[in-house]
Amino acid sequence: MDKIKSMLKGHEGHAGKGVDKAGDYVDKRTQGRYGGHVDTAQERLKDQLGRDPEQRREPPPQT
Numbered sequence: 001m002d003k004i005k006s007m008l009k010g011h012e013g014h015a016g017k018g019v020d021k022a023g024d025y026v027d028k029r030t031q032g033r034y035g036g037h038v039d040t041a042q043e044r045l046k047d048q049l050g051r052d053p054e055q056r057r058e059p060p061p062q063t
Helices: 002-008 012-029 035-049
Strands: none
Touching: 002 012, 002 035, 012 035
């Protein structure tokens, strides 16, 4: 996984688009039956590969 991360360094946006495209394909093939699982897998994979800095989600403020 570290080798993949180093290869994708600086190209997080492209990797994220690929993950989204793959998830959309799975959703289409399964007719959306596993949409929640696919969305969760997409988010976790994007976190593993590194998110595009512009797409990083900020944690909710603590009050």
